[in-house]
Amino acid sequence: MNAALIDLPDLSERFALTDDTETIEVLAVFFTSLDNLLAGLRAALVKQDASEVLHIAHSAKGAAQNASARQLAALFDVLEELAPAGQWTQIKETMTTITETVAAMHRLADGLG
């Protein structure tokens, strides 16, 4: 189990989860919200709207922290740092890493079901 992707013991403790069914339920809400956040980020990237990238990255970091997804939270933190200066090349590279990380998280969560 990769704790940096999703630290399941930490998630269980913070949400007071009692079994895998509850964990799956919580992660499902997280992934749905994450899809919306990523769609918003991609749209902001197309428009090169730095303030929108900053705002969504901040929200997404908070969501990832709440989901015990440390690696993802760190990547959103990088986006927050890159956004104000409009470093679009690095922002795009970070988005690619984020997409790969989210795919790995999905694989991990699928293993629970």
Place this chain on the structure above:
Amino acid sequence: MAKSKSKSKAKDLVAKSRFLAVDDEDFSLFAIERMLRFAGANEVAVARNGAEAIQIMMSADKPIDCVVSDLNMTPVNGLEMLKVIRLGFPKVERTTRVIMVTGLQDVALAQMAIELDVNGFLSKPISAKGLAQSITSALTRVPFVKPPAIYKEIATPTEDALAQIATATGLSLEQVNDQIGKADDAPANGHAASQGSPAKTNGKPAKQSPLARYPEAILEENVESASGDVLIKAGTELTDYMIERLQDLREIDESLKHVWIKIREKNSKEYTLQVRV
């Protein structure tokens, strides 16, 4: 036995109270709501920003007792919402308890939240246990507010925030401006105080701090965040309220673990001491 009695009393208080969870991000909002229910809350409303929160508070059948809100939201953030509550708005109790969820990057805003008599801070990522402790502590204390005129001086909300509140509540901007801050200064429940008065409490602090041993203490130096923002100014009296907020902030920013305080003794001798909060 006594501990289990007080635990059950706290759970009853939470069960009887009405809550409002506020966050503009769906999963974080879900987390607050779920953890409130885990703490024993039966009535939990949700809002996606400060304007929606004010609208829900205005239209609720019974007053909301406690708001748990993110600080950093658009279009109306947690501070702007808190200021509207403290100034007073139709059907919104000025003494409503407000707990702010903050991250390290939001710590600079904490000073303003303290000036607006926030009832607690929760650090990100939130936990069911931390949230339960925070709401119980806020609900068991007699809420404390200053006269609206004092809150008016604090430089938020923006005109834009007021416009958003007008849209959410269905009032005109003129009506919002007219209604804001006109609350009766005698809250239905709670305690209105003049500026600078210490927080009145009917219970002990949730966590015992070494600072509690020094009833006549003031801050010797500014309390600053890691980024250098002044959170609490030197000379501030360390009331129960201030000690609790220092403890909350310590959870968010590790650099705030120690503070310098000046102790005033009865025989007027003063000395300075560094204390671990």
